[in-house]
Every structure is written in structure tokens, then in C-alpha cells.
Amino acid sequence: MTLHVEKRQIVTPGELLAQGDYYPDLNTFREGDSIYSTIMGIFDHRGNRLSVVPLKHCYIPFVDDLVIGKIVDVGMSGWMVDINSPYPALLPATEVMGRQHLPRGDGGRILEVGDLVKAKVIAADRTRDPLLTIRDRGLGKISRGRVLKISPSKIPRLIGKDGSMINMLKKESSCSLNVGQNGVVLVTCETPEKEELVIDVIKVIEREAHTQGLADRVLELMKSRIRGEGNAEGT
Amino acid sequence: MSMTPQAAPTAKIEQEWIRDLASKNRRIDGRAPSDYREITIETGTIEKANGSARVTLGKTKILVGVKLELGAPFPDTPNEGVLTVNAELTPIAHSSFELGPPGENAIELARVVDRNLRESKAIDLKELCIEPGKRVFIVFVDVYVLDHDGNLVDASTYGALAALLKCRMPECEIRDGEIVYSGSFRPLPMRNYPVPVTFAKIGRTLIVDPCLKEEEVMSTRLTIGVDKEDCVCAMQKGGMGTLEVHEVTAAVEAAILKSGEIRKLIMEAAC
Numbered sequence: 001m002t003l004h005v006e007k008r009q010i011v012t013p014g015e016l017l018a019q020g021d022y023y024p025d026l027n028t029f030r031e032g033d034s035i036y037s038t039i040m041g042i043f044d045h046r047g048n049r050l051s052v053v054p055l056k057h058c059y060i061p062f063v064d065d066l067v068i069g070k071i072v073d074v075g076m077s078g079w080m081v082d083i084n085s086p087y088p089a090l091l092p093a094t095e096v097m098g099r100q101h102l103p104r105g106d107g108g109r110i111l112e113v114g115d116l117v118k119a120k121v122i123a124a125d126r127t128r129d130p131l132l133t134i135r136d137r138g139l140g141k142i143s144r145g146r147v148l149k150i151s152p153s154k155i156p157r158l159i160g161k162d163g164s165m166i167n168m169l170k171k172e173s174s175c176s177l178n179v180g181q182n183g184v185v186l187v188t189c190e191t192p193e194k195e196e197l198v199i200d201v202i203k204v205i206e207r208e209a210h211t212q213g214l215a216d217r218v219l220e221l222m223k224s225r226i227r228g229e230g231n232a233e234g235t
Numbered sequence: 236m237s238m239t240p241q242a243a244p245t246a247k248i249e250q251e252w253i254r255d256l257a258s259k260n261r262r263i264d265g266r267a268p269s270d271y272r273e274i275t276i277e278t279g280t281i282e283k284a285n286g287s288a289r290v291t292l293g294k295t296k297i298l299v300g301v302k303l304e305l306g307a308p309f310p311d312t313p314n315e316g317v318l319t320v321n322a323e324l325t326p327i328a329h330s331s332f333e334l335g336p337p338g339e340n341a342i343e344l345a346r347v348v349d350r351n352l353r354e355s356k357a358i359d360l361k362e363l364c365i366e367p368g369k370r371v372f373i374v375f376v377d378v379y380v381l382d383h384d385g386n387l388v389d390a391s392t393y394g395a396l397a398a399l400l401k402c403r404m405p406e407c408e409i410r411d412g413e414i415v416y417s418g419s420f421r422p423l424p425m426r427n428y429p430v431p432v433t434f435a436k437i438g439r440t441l442i443v444d445p446c447l448k449e450e451e452v453m454s455t456r457l458t459i460g461v462d463k464e465d466c467v468c469a470m471q472k473g474g475m476g477t478l479e480v481h482e483v484t485a486a487v488e489a490a491i492l493k494s495g496e497i498r499k500l501i502m503e504a505a506c
Contacts, residue, residue, distance in 0.1 A: 070246050072244075112247070113244060114244045114245070114246055114247040114250070115246070115247060116246045116247070116248060142248065143248075144248065145248065146248070146249075146252060147246060147248070147249065192255075
């Protein structure tokens, strides 16, 4: 049993990670005795489970993920939803109003093409398109606010450890923030100016996600911007 | 049954946001209504073409190639060369573009580029004639859209103009009824430099150089081609919306101003 790379080392596709009695987890594969990476990312292992965290990736849905999607088609028995992923998601009629089929010609009245929904993934395996539900508290159609897309790989940074970053943003801006695991963020504030401010800050977080001491700098930026806005309103 | 894939529309709340901003003379990318995105023009990108150019307009990317070939003139213009413009919306450019015969958008694009060049008499076609009624040069201008983020007409015409300015025409003469190439080249006889400026109307505001999201929201679009004498040489209106007379006159004035700046950019890139 030998590990060929260290924890948190950057690996490339096809790079040999380890040989011997290891278990290949996310983004790795086994060939004979050896385990290789399938992508470029940061190597990680827990016990004998080896995985690679991608540096950049598109959103792959997992069960229980909260996502923000856009209705792109109204069908007979549900809606097709663009969830910023290679896989289009299906929001079945049963998950919206408890019946198998949409009332004829009325499907578009409940959710129209172009509407945004906050939804949860209830089924996702790679053999079928993922399924969504909006039957839960806080889920459903989004009627106001602004959305922005960031790279899904930066979402953990935006949320922070135990939600520290996102809670700080919410507290400082007194805005409502919804972060979809698929890289779509919904910002709802009282004024459009504030929404713009929060969006700018989120973009800073995305751009500087890899740097140290980000939280402090973001807090600083937020405070100075909010002060600036207050002054502008006062004059 | 096959279905033309439709691009997912911009979310409705985002569309409202764009309209709301436009009513305050602002735009999603922070530009002023009269601002173009960054324009870069690179010439000589295709080695084997007689002339070529690559244009980026923000995220819109266009590749233009010019090829000269010998052919027969049209019977009604026996002593003039032929100009043909073709545009291709390649599937790589946008999810709604497919292979196959050109759709109406590709045809409109080619026609508007063609109109700008033809109606401003950009190329002196008489100089492309070798043997009246028999042999002339045919100028093929091929526009390839590589990335679609709105305002294809402007980007394509800038590319076509730059590629034509850089185009090298083989010198030849007729000896005993045979074409003999001397092996040397000369530039195309360019007489005019048309530069179109496209406006989109969102709400009651006219904005210049719409990006894809703005094109989705706009009610109508107006392209105004301006030649080097600041005369309008081509126009094209698209979309279902309407324009008022004062809006059109304001657009023409703005187009004349803007086209001067852009013409300078193209001339710099092509010289």
C-alpha cells in the first residue's frame, strides 16, 4: 500500500494517486492495483478512501441539494428546469400540486417559461434526468430579487465554514440571500442599490476565493461600502 | 421529428431588471446607452485566404475570410466583378445554432453586411473585370460567427471591411485567351469604408451595441450604415416594435458620430 501524492496536492487527469488496498471515491478510478485521478483538482483522502476535489467543475446534482433553476419548457406532466448543469432537471406536476398531469393548457399559468424556482433535488443518478421538488418550506417560485451565477466550485467558499461567510453577508447587508448548490445565488434586498452592493461583494468572494483572510477583507469592504451608501443618501 | 433547439430565455426577473435599468439610462454591464463594448480587430488570421479578420465585440467573436476566384460576370453587368457575402451561424457559437441550411437570421446577417458594402460602393467592382462579359474576379466574403453575444451585424461588417482592406488580389493578364498570373499581388480597389451602428430599443430608450440579453428584451432594432462621407448607406430594422421619427433622426446622428470612431479603429487594424 503506497500513496504517491500528498494530501491537498494538485493532481492532473490520469495521475497515479496510490497503489494497493485503497477505495476510489469521487473523481478517481481503479485500474488493476492502481488508483488514478480523472480530473484536475486537489487530492484528498479519508482513511483509505481517495478522492479529488475539482478546481473547476460544472454542477452535478446530488439528492437534497438546494438549487435555483429556470423553467425552460412546460410539458404534459411537468416542467423542464435549467439548473445550470449538463443535465436538465424535471419538476413533475405531482411535486407541485399533487396530480399526475397538468390541467390542459394551464401548466403555463402556474409556472411559465422564464420563471425562476427555488427547488430541492429529490432524485439524481446518472441514468436519468434529475428530479426536483418545490414541496417544502421556502421553496417555490421566485418573484423578486436578482440572480447571479458564480462558479459552482466557489459555492463552499461563499457559504463559509458552518455558513460563517453567508451569515456575515446577511447580517451586514440585512438582505435575504439564497445560495443554490448549482452556482446560482438569489439576492433580495429592500433597495436595488443594496442588491448591487451585495452582488459586487459576492463577485469579490468568487474572484478571491483561493486567498487567505478573505472573510476579514469582505467584512471590511461591506462596511465601507455601506457607510459610503449611507453618506451618499445623506447628501 | 426533429426540433430546432431553442435557447433558454433569460429569466423573467432579469428581463425586468434590464428594462428597469434602461428606463434610467443604465445597462446590465455598466455601460452608458451610447457605449460600445471593447472592439478588437485582428487581420490576416487565415493564412490561405486572400484576406481575413477576426473581430471581438465583447464576448461576440467573428471570423471573416475573403477569397477571390475567377468566374463569369452577371449578364447585365458584363464589365463588373461580383461580390457575394455569406454568413454562417456555427453551432459552436450558441446553443440554438444548428448545422444545415442557413436560417433567416443567418440570411439577414449576410444581406445586411452585403448591403453595407454594396450600397456604399466599398469595392470598385469595375476594376475586378479581366475580360468583359467573360471573366471577372468574384469576391467571396465568408462570415463565421464563433461566439454569439449579440450585435452580430456590426461585428461582422467590421470584420468584412477589415478583411477586404487587407485582401490581396493576384495580378493577371490575358495572353492568347489564357489567364497568366504574374505572381504579384495588389490590394483590392477599396473606395469606401461603411461602418454600421446598431441600436436596440428597450422601453423608450435607444441603446447602442446590444448584448445578447438586451437583444432578448428589445422591442426593435435599427442598424444604420454610415459611409466615409458620413452619409447613410444602409439601414435595417428588425423586431416587432416601432420607432418614432425623432428616434430615427437621433439614431442617425448618433450613428454618424459613433461610426467615425469605429472606422478609425478598423483602419488602424487594417493598415
